[in-house]
Amino acid sequence: MPGQKVNYFHCVLCSKRTKPAERRSINKGIKKYLRRKFLIEAPDNSVMCNKCRHIYRNESATGIYNCNQSDTCTVSTSDQQKSPPSVSLSLASTAKTHAYCCICRKPGPKLVVIPTESRTAVFVERNVLIPPGNRCCPVHFDNGAISSDAIQQIPTTENAFINRTTITELLQQLRSLCQKNEKQCLNFDDEKTFTDTDYKSLLGISKDNFRDICDAVQGFVKNTPARSLTTSVAIFFCKLKTGLSNVILSTLFRTSKSSLRRAISAVRKALLINFVPENLGFHHISRDQIINDHTRPLAQTLFGSVEKNQVILVLDGTYIYVNKSNNFHFQRRSYSMHKGRPLIKPMVIVSTTGYFVSILGPYLADRKNNDASILTHIINSNAESIRSWLSEDDIFIVDRGFRDALPLLADLGIQAEMPKFLMAGQKQMSTEDANMSRLVTKVRWVVESSNARIKRWRYLDRTLPTHQIPYIGDYVRIVCAVSNRFLPPLSSCSSKDQDEAEAAKMLHLSKQVNHLKAFIEENGLQRKSAVWKSASEVVLASFPTLDEEELRNLTCGSYQLKLSSSYMQEHIDGGSDIYFHEEDETLLRVKIQSRHTSSKKYILWIRYSESMVESWYCTCRSGARVLGMCSHIAAIIWYLSHARHKANAFGVQDWCAHVLDAAEVPPAVDDSSDSESGESVPEE
Numbered sequence: 001m002p003g004q005k006v007n008y009f010h011c012v013l014c015s016k017r018t019k020p021a022e023r024r025s026i027n028k029g030i031k032k033y034l035r036r037k038f039l040i041e042a043p044d045n046s047v048m049c050n051k052c053r054h055i056y057r058n059e060s061a062t063g064i065y066n067c068n069q070s071d072t073c074t075v076s077t078s079d080q081q082k083s084p085p086s087v088s089l090s091l092a093s094t095a096k097t098h099a100y101c102c103i104c105r106k107p108g109p110k111l112v113v114i115p116t117e118s119r120t121a122v123f124v125e126r127n128v129l130i131p132p133g134n135r136c137c138p139v140h141f142d143n144g145a146i147s148s149d150a151i152q153q154i155p156t157t158e159n160a161f162i163n164r165t166t167i168t169e170l171l172q173q174l175r176s177l178c179q180k181n182e183k184q185c186l187n188f189d190d191e192k193t194f195t196d197t198d199y200k201s202l203l204g205i206s207k208d209n210f211r212d213i214c215d216a217v218q219g220f221v222k223n224t225p226a227r228s229l230t231t232s233v234a235i236f237f238c239k240l241k242t243g244l245s246n247v248i249l250s251t252l253f254r255t256s257k258s259s260l261r262r263a264i265s266a267v268r269k270a271l272l273i274n275f276v277p278e279n280l281g282f283h284h285i286s287r288d289q290i291i292n293d294h295t296r297p298l299a300q301t302l303f304g305s306v307e308k309n310q311v312i313l314v315l316d317g318t319y320i321y322v323n324k325s326n327n328f329h330f331q332r333r334s335y336s337m338h339k340g341r342p343l344i345k346p347m348v349i350v351s352t353t354g355y356f357v358s359i360l361g362p363y364l365a366d367r368k369n370n371d372a373s374i375l376t377h378i379i380n381s382n383a384e385s386i387r388s389w390l391s392e393d394d395i396f397i398v399d400r401g402f403r404d405a406l407p408l409l410a411d412l413g414i415q416a417e418m419p420k421f422l423m424a425g426q427k428q429m430s431t432e433d434a435n436m437s438r439l440v441t442k443v444r445w446v447v448e449s450s451n452a453r454i455k456r457w458r459y460l461d462r463t464l465p466t467h468q469i470p471y472i473g474d475y476v477r478i479v480c481a482v483s484n485r486f487l488p489p490l491s492s493c494s495s496k497d498q499d500e501a502e503a504a505k506m507l508h509l510s511k512q513v514n515h516l517k518a519f520i521e522e523n524g525l526q527r528k529s530a531v532w533k534s535a536s537e538v539v540l541a542s543f544p545t546l547d548e549e550e551l552r553n554l555t556c557g558s559y560q561l562k563l564s565s566s567y568m569q570e571h572i573d574g575g576s577d578i579y580f581h582e583e584d585e586t587l588l589r590v591k592i593q594s595r596h597t598s599s600k601k602y603i604l605w606i607r608y609s610e611s612m613v614e615s616w617y618c619t620c621r622s623g624a625r626v627l628g629m630c631s632h633i634a635a636i637i638w639y640l641s642h643a644r645h646k647a648n649a650f651g652v653q654d655w656c657a658h659v660l661d662a663a664e665v666p667p668a669v670d671d672s673s674d675s676e677s678g679e680s681v682p683e684e
Contacts, residue, residue, distance in 0.1 A: 011049035012042045015088065015161065022050040030056060038164075089129075093160035096131040103136045103146075103154050111135035118146050120173035126151050129160045132169070143191075186252045188234040203234060204241035204457060209486045210234070213275065220270030226259045235260055236267035240479060243458030268471065271478050279481035281358050282384045287311050287391070294351035294489070297496045299443045301503035303395050303417055310415075311390070312352050314397040314444055317345040317371050318451040320362065320472050321463045336365040344469065346476050347374050352397075354446045354453075354490025356480040358384055362473050372404035379408060390414065397444045417443075422621065431517065434625035435510035442506065442557065446491045453483055453490065506556060509627040516607055516615035517624050525581075525589075526603065526619075532579035532589050539580055542610055546641040551634075554613060556627060560634035567592065567635035568643065569652040578636070592632045594620075604633050613637055 009018050012026065013034065026034075026042050033056055034040040048056075094102040101111060112135060119130040128151075140150035187193050191207060199207045214233050221229050235253055238244070250257045278284060290311050295304075304310040321343045325331045334342040344362040351357060360383050363369045375398075378386060392413030396402075400419060409416045419440050420433035429437065455461040457479045464472060520526060546554075551561055570593055581587040587607050594600040604618035616633045617623060623630045629637075 009047045011052055012040060012046040013038065013048060013052040016049055018047060018049045023047045024050055024053045029060075033060075089160050089162065090158070091129055091160045092127060092156035092158065093129040093162075094131065094134060094154060094156060096134065098133060098135055101136045101140075102130065102134045103140050103150050105155070106137060108135070110138065112138055112141075114146070116169060116173060120170065120177065121145060122151055122154065123170065124174075124177070126154070128154055128156050129162065129166075129170075130154075131162070132166060145192075186234065186238075188230045189228055202241065203237040205237065205482065205486060209482075210237075212485075213237075213271075213482075216275045217267060217270035220274060221266045224259075226255055227253075227263055231255075232263035232267050235263045239264060240457045240459045240475065243462050268474055268478070271481075272474055275485075276477050276481045279484045280356055280477055282386055282389045285357065287389065290351055290355075290357065294353045294355040296352045296443075296491055297499040298503045299352040299397075301500050302439055302443065302507065303397070303415070308393045309391075310393050310395055312395045312397065312443075313357060314350050314352060314447040315347065315371075315375065315402070316399060316444075316447040316451065317347050317361075317363075317374060317401075318454060318476075319343045319345060319365075320460060320476070322469060322472075323463055323466050325466045333364045333366050333369075337367065339365075344472060345369065345374065346473060347371075347378065348447060348450060348454075348480075350447050350450045352443055352446060353492060354450050356450065356484050358386075359473070359477050359480050360384070362476070370404075371399070371401035375402060375405045376408055379412070387412075397440060397447075399444065419444075428619065428621055428624055431512075431514045431624045431626060432510075434622045435512075435627040437622065438556070438625055438627045439506060439510055445559070449490045453487070454479055502556075506627055509556075512626045514615070514617055514624050514626050516605060517617040520605055520617055525605070531582050533582055535578045535580045535588065539585055540578070540640060542586075543608055543640045544611055544613065545645065546613075546637075548642070551638060551642060554637065555629055555634050560629065560631045561638060563595075563631045564635040564638035565643070566652055567595065567631065568639045569654075570595075571635070571639075578640075588636075590636050592635070595631075602632050604630075604636065606633065606636060613641070 009023055010016065011018055024047060026046055026048055030048065030053075031042045034042050098111075100107045102114075114130055114134050114136055116132075118141075119132070119134075122128050122130055125148075136146070136150075140146055186202070188210070191211075194202070194207075196207045199205060199210055203210060205213070210230075210233070214230055217233065218229065221232050223229050227235070231253065235249060235255075238252075239246075239249060244252075246257050246260055250260050253260065255263075287309075290313075291309065295312055299312050300306065300310075304312055319336070319339060321339075321341060322334065324342055325334065331342065334344060336343050343365045345365055346359050346361040347363065348359060349357045360378055361374065363374050363377075377383075382388075390412070393415065394413075395415045395417060396409060397417050398405075400421065402416070402418065403421075406416050406418070417440050419437040420429060422429060454476060457475075460472075460475060460479065525531070548561075552558055555561055571590075579589045581589070586609060587605065589603065589605055591601050591603050594602060602618055602620045602623070604623065605616065606613065607615045615626075616629055616637075618630050618632050620630050620632060623632065
């Protein structure tokens, strides 16, 4: 009848809607059976389907289930596998079917049964239950597990009907997963365990880079019962990147210290055989590749010539600190008077983009092993056949420590570019020498940054034990080969035309004369103090406003601008002032504190107009140059043209307020005033 309520009779056990012919009533024995085995309280008017009633009768007849037991019930293993769905949970689930894929709904026949581990992984990641026996297409699997894209595409229902067997299996799988995670904290066998950021933080390389290195050492590092190949490689790079002790690494990787040492040794030897020779050394790269792919046009324009096919290399020694040795002879030979501690020195040879051409050494650190002596030894011993690789008119960019090797380089026809020296009796470089030194430092900084890139591997930045001395050179070569293979160049430019334009500008400025210096000296403004007046905000209002790009154009670099905030923080806290000339308000005079020596201050002058900063001069060693400027001048120009127009432009924290100063002694307390006033002082 229309509008009449229809009653549906569902089986109390399997929830199937029953027809009248299949519908059976429930007696007290069945209620007790349901209560003990399935924890189901059956109402009085509930029914059971004929199939479930037959299961109950069979179990009662065969004795599998004993209703007379008061507290427990005995269930066989076969019964656990055949237990019908009895619990309804508010969890997402897929449809139970063998005929088609439960992910994309495509029919068979080429379907595979989803393993228990994969079903558990889907439940953990997306909270979706996949019934046992469900199948899917093979394309949804990636490395033996369901792919992440496939997991997101799984169609689900709102409720899940599961039996106690499925619940037990799920709990066992979750328990095993928890035990696995507890026993092995760092597991690199499964790539899904860590993200790409985790790989870079722990190993210093990305996930793809790690995979490439594992392929490179395949066949050289064996899989053992204690560790796999990927675990061995992960141990090695985690050691280099973090610098952690073997005790901590053995805890993190759940392996013994002896096994960990064998893993590090095996990976080190394998990389030296099959990875380092392909990415480091004079034999792995040709001259033309260095010229065409690893030479900045700026360096080629400043010092080289395209017609001569010149190679430009930057050389410098780096320091790896070691513990004091019990061998007194080695202790004396490894002690550096310059650093005041024992160390050894690898010689770093890079291109002008920061590409590591070769790492030679390491060498001892005494007076017989300065940079010039090391370079002389390299050339005379023809290390890595360097003399046949080099050619006449090649260029070496070096620092002043190589000065004793200049005659040898000249004999080989190699052009050496080095910062200028102060002549005897000089306190300041001439404008020409200061400009030429700036050209060298504009290119040479890349080797200092290359050394810093080596020290980013924390193991090489710490003080190493003496038993690691035979392997330090190998570690340095390995990290440099990794940098060449996977890391971007340190020095690059947006375009060749921009690089060449900057080089042409610097060459033009290097030939200019500092007219402000001549003006200061001719008029004796260093000695005259009465002609200078304190500059107010009204006077400084006409100073030009410059953005960061215009400041970099003035300084010809960014290093001086990075120091500006620190210089100006001390300048303002110290109460110093900016002065202007009484006859020329566009000429400023400032006294600024040296950042190295407390007793030394420098005086600088700046001439400007309303639209630009015209000239500058400082009394520091390199303050006469017009190619860029010293850090003292850059700090004042940065403050007047940029920082003072912004709030919180400094950002330099003064930590002196948090540390005691023994020089600040409080005045002594005089107790005589109390006794003179007639008041009695209590005796102690």
